[in-house]
Amino acid sequence: MTLSIIDIIIIFIYFAVVLLIGFFVTRGKNQAEADDEFILAGRKLTLPFFVASLVATWYGSILGIGEFVYTSGIVAWVCFGLPYYIAAALFGFLIAGKIRSSGFSSIPDQITHFYGKSAGKISSIIILVITIPAAYILMLGVIIQLFTGWLLWIGIIAGALLSLAYLFTGGFRADVFTNTAQFIIMYIGFTVLLIFSVIKFGGFQVNFAKLPLQHLTLLGNLSWQYVLAWYVIAFQTFVDPAFHQRCAAARTPKIARRGIFVSIILWTVFDFLTLATGLYAKANLGNIEPLMAFPLLGEIVLPVFWKGIFVVSLLAVIMSTLDSYAFISAFTIGKDFLRAIKLPIIVRASDKKLTQAGLLITAIVGVAFAIWIPSAIELIYKTSSVAVPGLIVPLTLTYFDKKLLKPNDAVIVMIGGSLLALIFTIGKEYGNNFFLMFEPMFPAIIFAVLISLILIYRNKS
Numbered sequence: 001m002t003l004s005i006i007d008i009i010i011i012f013i014y015f016a017v018v019l020l021i022g023f024f025v026t027r028g029k030n031q032a033e034a035d036d037e038f039i040l041a042g043r044k045l046t047l048p049f050f051v052a053s054l055v056a057t058w059y060g061s062i063l064g065i066g067e068f069v070y071t072s073g074i075v076a077w078v079c080f081g082l083p084y085y086i087a088a089a090l091f092g093f094l095i096a097g098k099i100r101s102s103g104f105s106s107i108p109d110q111i112t113h114f115y116g117k118s119a120g121k122i123s124s125i126i127i128l129v130i131t132i133p134a135a136y137i138l139m140l141g142v143i144i145q146l147f148t149g150w151l152l153w154i155g156i157i158a159g160a161l162l163s164l165a166y167l168f169t170g171g172f173r174a175d176v177f178t179n180t181a182q183f184i185i186m187y188i189g190f191t192v193l194l195i196f197s198v199i200k201f202g203g204f205q206v207n208f209a210k211l212p213l214q215h216l217t218l219l220g221n222l223s224w225q226y227v228l229a230w231y232v233i234a235f236q237t238f239v240d241p242a243f244h245q246r247c248a249a250a251r252t253p254k255i256a257r258r259g260i261f262v263s264i265i266l267w268t269v270f271d272f273l274t275l276a277t278g279l280y281a282k283a284n285l286g287n288i289e290p291l292m293a294f295p296l297l298g299e300i301v302l303p304v305f306w307k308g309i310f311v312v313s314l315l316a317v318i319m320s321t322l323d324s325y326a327f328i329s330a331f332t333i334g335k336d337f338l339r340a341i342k343l344p345i346i347v348r349a350s351d352k353k354l355t356q357a358g359l360l361i362t363a364i365v366g367v368a369f370a371i372w373i374p375s376a377i378e379l380i381y382k383t384s385s386v387a388v389p390g391l392i393v394p395l396t397l398t399y400f401d402k403k404l405l406k407p408n409d410a411v412i413v414m415i416g417g418s419l420l421a422l423i424f425t426i427g428k429e430y431g432n433n434f435f436l437m438f439e440p441m442f443p444a445i446i447f448a449v450l451i452s453l454i455l456i457y458r459n460k461s
Contacts (some may be wrong), residue, residue, distance in 0.1 A: 002299065003147050007308030011147070014312040015162060016183075018178045018319070023169050023326045045176065045249045045328030050259040053179040053324075054264045056186065057242050058084075060321020062274070062314060063139040066293035069278025073215025075222055076278065081271045083234035085264050092260030093236050097253035098399050099244055101175040105397060106328075107244055108336050114398045115410035122414045123391060124336035129418075130387040131241055131329040132362060134369035136322035137163075139368060143314050146295050156370050160363045163322045167330075167354055172249065182316035189313020193294070196301040197280040204276070210283040229439040233384045239391040241328040242321075326366065330358030380423055390418030393452045408456075409455040417448035 003011075028224040045053070059065070068076035104110040107127055112120030131281075140163065141156030148155065166174050201207055214221050237243060250256040288296055298310045334354030338346055346354070373382075394410040405413065421444035427435025 003307065003311070004304045006305050006359070007311065008147075010305070010308030011311055011315070014315065017181065019162075019166050021166060021170065021174055021177050021181075023166060024346050029111065039226075044251050045246065045255065046251055047259055047262070049180055049245055050175055050250050050255055051262045051266065052183040053176045053261060053320075054243070054246050054263045055108070055270070056183040056317070056320035057246075057324045058267060058321070059186065059270065059274075059317045060133075060136040060325070061072065061139070062317040063142060063291050063294065064135065065274050066278050066281065067290040069275055070282045070288075070290045070293040072220040073217070073279070074224060074275065075218060075220030075227065075280070077271055077275050078218055079222075079227055079230035081267070081275075083231040083266065084237065085133050086231075087234040087237040088260055088264050088267075091243060092257050092264075095238065095399055096243075096247045096256040096260050099247035100250050100253040100256045102248075105248060106331065106335070107239065107241055107391075108332060110398055111410070114403060115394065116407040119394070119407055119410045119414065120446070121336065122411060123395075124332050126387050126391050126414065126418055127241055127332050128329055129383050130236065130239075131325040131332065132183055132327040132366050132369065133322045133329065134324065134366045134373070136318050137366045138370035140315070140318045140322060142291060142312070143295065143318065146292070147311060153371050156367055159322075160367050162358050163319050164326055164363050167323055168359055171352065171355070172245070172327055176404055177248075178323065179320045182320040185309075185316040186313045186320075187270065187273075189310045190270065190277060191296055192306050193277050193310055194273055194280075195304065196303075196306065197277060197297065200301045201280060201284050207280055207283040211279060215282060216278065225439055225442070229385070229441045232441050232445055233381070233388060235392060236384050236388045239395050241332075242324045245324075245328060245372065268283050294320060298300065326362050327355075329362040329366075331355045333358030333361050355409040374445075385425060385440045385444075386418050386421045389421045389441065389448045390414040390416075392445075393417070393448045397452075404456045405452065406455070406459060409452075409459070412455070413448050413452050416451060420447050421445040 065076060066082060067078060082232045102110065104113065108124040111123040137156055137160050140159030141152055144150065144155035144159050145152050150158070166178065170177075198204075208216065219227060246259075247256040250259065277292055277297060281288075281297040285293070285296055285300070294314065295311075298307060302310055331351075334357055335351060338349075338354045338357055349357075391414060394405060394413055397404050421440045424435050424438060424440035424443060428440065
């Protein structure tokens with residue numbers, strides 16, 4: 001991607017601003033206040049910060065969305081948009097306010113309270129599966145490679161270091177503040193990309209006529225089973241640590257509930273921008289690397305200055321999600337795993353220090369997976385397929401007054417659901433005919449629901 005000196009200056013200004021926020025956001029606070037701010041921003045998120053942070057965090061797989069739209073068409077919205085609106089709306093109605101009222105700081109805390117320490121540890125492992133930000137580290141590395149010419153693995157490492165540096169000092173409060181700036185930038189960048197695409201290539205009707213017919217159908221080139229799997233995956237929202245963390249950090253339960261519905265409206269707007277620009281890329285760019293659909297469209301249609309703004313918007317979208325998941329992963333590692341090591345230096349360490357150590361571990365593991373599996377969609381799909389079946393039933397049941405599952409029951413459901421999904425995922429990778437007939441999510445979810453119903457019935461009897 002060719003960038004002028006003006007574009008490069010804009011990119012450097014962006015990095016300077018987010019690093020400045022991260023390094024100075026908690027300065028001047030005493031240790032107790034700093035720890036509280038570091039983990040949950042003091043549980044004082046107002047509606048604008050709640051919405052901006054949640055909306056920005058949602059779109060970390062921006063290059064994956066471009067890849068999906070380019071290769072399959074509007075079915076990308078059927079998979080990546082509509083099911084998540086439904087899941088988020090249900091989350092807002094049923095759960096968001098309860099999370100704020102419960103007082104728990106994380107999903108493992110909540111699982112531990114209801115089902116005991118063993119279940120809590122298992123939930124921590126599952127949370128790590130979906131929060132290690134390998135997919136987002138990969139996409140950030142691709143963007144850095146694109147405008148520097150570096151090897152991909154160098155871009156991946158550089159991106160991880162730049163993203164986690166300000167989290168190391170500013171924590172969740174820095175995450176929220178930078179997310180708010182990134183929220184504004186992402187809408188500007190993709191609005192500009194769509195406007196200049198229309199100017200260069202003409203209106204929607206002219207360009208959509210160039211598309212393969214499959215790109216304009218609801219299923220595209222995908223099977224109904226694959227599409228349906230995304231509707232199940234969307235209920236990852238119910239176990240998504242980023243949703244829980246923001247609801248827990250909201251000033252009031254009302255803000256948590258209202259913020260979800262405002263966010264859904266804003267997501268639909270951004271989804272329109274990404275879907276339209278992705279289809280413009282397919283209609284006009286020919287055979288390209290699908291993961292590069294958005295950057296290459298920007299390369300062709302955007303003039304100097306606006307190209308820099310668009311690159312910054314890509315960075316902002318990816319980094320907002322990378323930061324959020326990395327911080328949750330780090331907090332989980334520090335609180336639920338490092339804290340269990342009974343060494344004097346760890347026993348004396350604050351949650352903030354252990355989370356900072358967890359950030360280093362998160363960075364190493366995330367970089368390794370990003371280099372190992374260089375496909376954003378596959379990383380998200382496979383990790384979600386393994387994590388959701390194990391956690392969704394036990395966690396959802398904690399929001400009801402009665403303890404319907406016993407501690408050992410919850411352990412069985414969590415291990416059984418995730419393990420079965422993992423077996424099917426590995427079986428598909430090796431091309432086994434039996435495993436190829438099913439998306440891993442389906443048999444694992446069915447198992448988790450059925451075994452839960454059996455155990456609940458047994459307990460009532």
